Amino acid sequence: MVERVTTLMSQPEQIRNIGIVAHIDHGKTTLSDNLLAGAGMISEEIAGKACWMDSDEEEQARGITIDSSNVSMVHEYEGKEYLINMIDTPGHVDFGGDVTRAMRAVDGAVVLVDAVEGTMPQTETVLRQALKEGVRPVLFVNKVDRLINELQVDEIEMQIRLGKVIDKVNKLIKGMNEEAYKNGWKLDAAEGTVAFGSALYNWAISIPFMKTSGVSFKDVYDCCKAEDMKTLAKSSPLCQVVLDMVVNHLPDPPSMPRSVVYQSSGSTETRRPKKVSQCSTVTPSPACLMVTDISFDPHAGEVATGRLFSGT
Numbered sequence: 364m365v366e367r368v369t370t371l372m373s374q375p376e377q378i379r380n381i382g383i384v385a386h387i388d389h390g391k392t393t394l395s396d397n398l399l400a401g402a403g404m405i406s407e408e409i410a411g412k413a414c415w416m417d418s419d420e421e422e423q424a425r426g427i428t429i430d431s432s433n434v435s436m437v438h439e440y441e442g443k444e445y446l447i448n449m450i451d452t453p454g455h456v457d458f459g460g461d462v463t464r465a466m467r468a469v470d471g472a473v474v475l476v477d478a479v480e481g482t483m484p485q486t487e488t489v490l491r492q493a494l495k496e497g498v499r500p501v502l503f504v505n506k507v508d509r510l511i512n513e514l515q516v517d518e519i520e521m522q523i524r525l526g527k528v529i530d531k532v533n534k535l536i537k538g539m540n541e542e543a544y545k546n547g548w549k550l551d552a553a554e555g556t557v558a559f560g561s562a563l564y565n566w567a568i569s570i571p572f573m574k575t576s577g578v579s580f581k582d583v584y585d586c587c588k589a590e591d592m593k594t595l596a597k598s599s600p601l602c603q604v605v606l607d608m609v610v611n612h613l614p615d616p617p618s619m620p621r622s623v624v625y626q627s628s629g630s631t632e633t634r635r636p637k638k639v640s641q642c643s644t645v646t647p648s649p650a651c652l653m654v655t656d657i658s659f660d661p662h663a664g665e666v667a668t669g670r671l672f673s674g675t
């Protein structure tokens with residue numbers, strides 16, 4: 364895996380830097396865990412249960428995410444391998460700074476919404492943070508199992524409710540950045556920028572996936588009603604549907620025009636703030652790294668993880 368990741372690191376068009384954002388408890392860490400398991404990075408047995416991405420003791424005890432964690436995995440799409448660098452962010456309002464920092468390190472975001480609760484105040488906040496940083500969103504409507512098993516909605520009602528979540532998120536995007544909305548950032552289930560599913564039970568569907576696989580809304584409804592999640596996880600794997608959506612609809616780093624302002628040390632002249640645009644490793648430019656996390660490794664000492672905007 365390390366070898367595959369290292370090879371892909373030098374092929375920017377085959378990289379997707381993504382963040383998972385949502386209101387508290389909508390299922391970000393469960394989704395991140397199961398994506399990692401699906402990509403073969405952690406055991407399926409522990410995914411979502413021990414919340415591998417919530418590795419901190421306090422996170423485990425409180426069942427919430429406090430620090431953003433980042434991981435890498437490889438996903439194959441149409442015969443080509445892609446490197447997915449993913450940041451799981453906290454949903455609690457107190458850790459909003461972590462979300463902003465994460466958004467500066469990614470190009471795309473998977474916005475999660477609990478199908479039962481719908482959009483909540485933090486959904487709006489994290490979406491605003493993403494759009495402000497020029498990060499493109501796709502939508503994952505999570506906990507669809509709860510609609511059927513807890514709210515006992517029928518198949519038609521299920522589809523109506525899912526449609527309402529998409530409309531609400533689109534209304535938010537339009538209100539926050541109408542230009543981006545009109546230029547293709549409007550979420551559209553038919554186009555494949557929306558997926559539905561259950562992060563906990565490890566299944567997902569999207570309209571493009573339904574067309575190629577033959578799995579229908581009725582199949583989903585029937586399986587959930589019969590509490591047969593294992594069949595769904597096999598016929599419609601979460602990892603495949605969500606990461607296909609990520610590869611297909613979220614941008615690679617070279618196609619995201621970003622720039623950062625930096626200030627060097629030294630004389631007054633060199634200290635004047637300068638701007639570097641989109642990572643160019645070809646022409647010599649100063650190394651500019653947006654640090655997203657600092658951790659301690661017993662062998663390496665302090666390790667900063669971040670996004671390189673320019674230089675090497």
Ligand SMILES: Nc1nc2c(ncn2[C@@H]2O[C@H](COP(=O)(O)OP(=O)(O)OP(=O)(O)O)[C@@H](O)[C@H]2O)c(=O)[nH]1
Binds near residue numbers: 393394426507508564
């Ligand atoms: N029924 C159901 N429960 C889910 C699903 N996804 C997550 N959960 C449950 O929702 C709760 C919150 O899940 P987390 O993954 O910790 O949510 P989070 O968004 O990471 O939470 P914070 O990081 O604290 O904001 C846990 O009890 C999960 O088991 C789902 O698809 N269906």
Ligand SMILES: [Mg+2]
Binds near residue numbers: 427
């Ligand atoms: Mg979490």
